[in-house]
Amino acid sequence: MTPPDTHIDAETALDHAPAGHKDELRLWLRMLSCARLIEAEIRRRLRAGFDTTLPRFDFLAQLERAPDGLTPGEISRRMMVTGGNVTGLAARLEEEGLIERRVVREDRRAVTLRLTPQGRREFARQSAAHEQWVAELLKGLSTTDRTSLLRLLDRTRRSVRSAISEGEA
Amino acid sequence: MTPPDTHIDAETALDHAPAGHKDELRLWLRMLSCARLIEAEIRRRLRAGFDTTLPRFDFLAQLERAPDGLTPGEISRRMMVTGGNVTGLAARLEEEGLIERRVVREDRRAVTLRLTPQGRREFARQSAAHEQWVAELLKGLSTTDRTSLLRLLDRTRRSVRSAISEGEA
DNA sequence: CCATAATGCTTGAAGCCTAAAATGTTTTCG
DNA sequence: CGAAAACATTTTAGGCTTCAAGCATTATGG
Known part of the structure; x- marks a missing residue:
């Protein structure tokens, strides 16, 4: 089956709160549907254009940023995924000749991964x-909108982080 | 391995644009990191609290919304995932006794899924x-912030949707 | 009528992802 | 020194996700 093309609005679709802290929920669902929409389109294009x-x-x-x-x-931490995940991805990328592994002299537990010239x-x-795609998808926003949104998302992130770290304490 | 806890900022981590439409990219990366942060925390709590x-x-x-x-x-369209995916999820949820399937009299290809009382x-x-969690995570935002953010996300979604449908045309 | 197309769902293969256990290596400290 | 802890990575088992192919059923049009 191909991805469904008759989209019911994801926010509406996921909305299921009877009452209470409904505003926050509404906001979260909208952010989620927005991010998923963009992400899905980028995945589609990566697949179609570059397999x-x-x-x-x-x-x-x-790796590009780390010559x-x-x-x-280190990759696991930066990508915010587990180590086992990195192992699998690295295996496939190495298989495809896009990255190479090199043993670390001073610590035989570790390896370093780096781009090959082909990679x-x-x-x-x-x-x-990718950069073009994102610009195209967001071209409907004014400069002001983008600036405000950037700032609000930063506040959101701070709110979430502080809520999480409080919970851990 | 447990999920990494020394977070490098995902936006910084994913940032890899040399020049050009950098603003849009920056905005997208920030939205993505924000959404992933919240989503990851909710997944964690769903696992910890309800397995x-x-x-x-x-x-x-x-299903709750559809008595x-x-x-x-229909679920596939609403959740914006493929049909095969729904089959697998439904199988596990049925196995756990949370949903039940019922044949449709008038169309023998179809089945309906519904919640069991336990479900x-x-x-x-x-x-x-879930509603509490979201409220807690977003409590650092003022009412004004939430309102603005909601509106800006709506504009973003519209921008993305129109860019996508133009591309298809 | 009946062949064909469309529809609804499932299956299979492959990749992504996590948590937990296993392996090998280095560090710590009594 | 040597045992124990910490660390870096891989492995394993299982769930999530997609795409493509397949099966059964219903709708369509000559």
């Missing part, structure tokens, strides 16, 4: 297209 | 907690 996936793309992006390579653990070329193509 | 997952929760939420039940195809009880518990 790749978002996790692979993000993985390469990490000396990164350890799996670097490939990522450059993907990255350029 | 369930977000897809399961969303699935039950759909007469829904067909897999309804269970979802009620989960839903109440």
